[in-house]
Amino acid sequence: MEPILVYGHPLGSSMGLVAALEWLGQPYRLTRIDLFTEVRAEPYLRLNGRGEAPLLITDRGEPLTETLAIALWLEARDTERRISFAPDTRQADLLHQYMAFLNTGFTAAVGPYWAAMEAADATSEQQAAWRALGRRQVNDRHRKLEAMMGEGPYLLGERPTLADALFVGVARWADFHQAIDPADYPKVAALKARLHDDPAVRFALALEAGEPATSPMLMGHVPLEELARRAAA
Structure with a gap:
């Protein structure tokens, strides 16, 4: 069977994994869930009790959570090296370095903004403090990413890789929360624009927006209820 990626909307980090599946060029299926409602309710909690997305149902029917783990699963199946590099090479090491950086501090830096937005009982002073912390953290991580980047069109050269997939799924959060001035980070801004012009992205x-779109690699969407029934069986 084809792997099934459960991806979230709106603004899910998993959007980048969908693009990675397209770049990989192997058949897959998708399940689309709402990150404000379905992700914290039945039947999704029967699939992932932590109530988080993304989730991958592998080609063996086994659940796999966490963005980095899913990205490494894709890397292991990238026999044509479309989105990764040969093991035990410097490029492979750098790929893992970028992926770890993006999946940890770069993603987590936006956390205070989400906390301010979701904490209905917080005071205006608490929300302002969280946003100020978020702004400092997001700008710190953008400065570090800007310093890490070379002169190539993508994070690791002339083609997008899994690192770019992890980046594009979360980089838009800084814009959503108006946490940065894009002019302060020209390399990051150029990469973001380039990726958003990529057909797979x-x-x-x-x-993600619920618009009709087709691909030779996408074998269809599996409704969440059907996915949960398969897991129960």
Whole structure:
């Protein structure tokens, strides 16, 4: 069977994994869930009790959570090296370095903004303090990413890789929260613009928005209820 990626909307980090599946060029299926409602309710909690997305149902029917773990699963199946590099090479090490950086501090830096937005009982002073902390953290991580980047069009050269996939799924959060001035980080801004012009990313964004979009690699969407029934069986 094809792997099934459960991806979230709106603004899910998993959007980048959908693009990665397209770049990989192997058949897959998708399940789309709402990150404000379905992710914390039945039947999704029967699939992932932590109530988080993304989730991958592998080609063996086994659940796999956490963005980095899913990205490494894709890397192991990238026999044509479309989105990764040969093991035990410097490029592979750098790929893992970028992926770890993006999946930890770069992603977590936006956490205070989400806390301020979701804490209905917080005072205006608490929300302002969280946003101020978020701004400091997000700008710190953008400065570090800007310093890490070379002169190539993508994070690791002439083609997008899993590192770019992890980046594009979360980089838009800084814009959503107005946490940065894009002019302060020209390399990051250029990469973001380049990726958002990529056909696979445009396809992933259309799916996230609920718009009709097709791909030779996408074998269809599996409704959440059906996915949960399969897991129960």
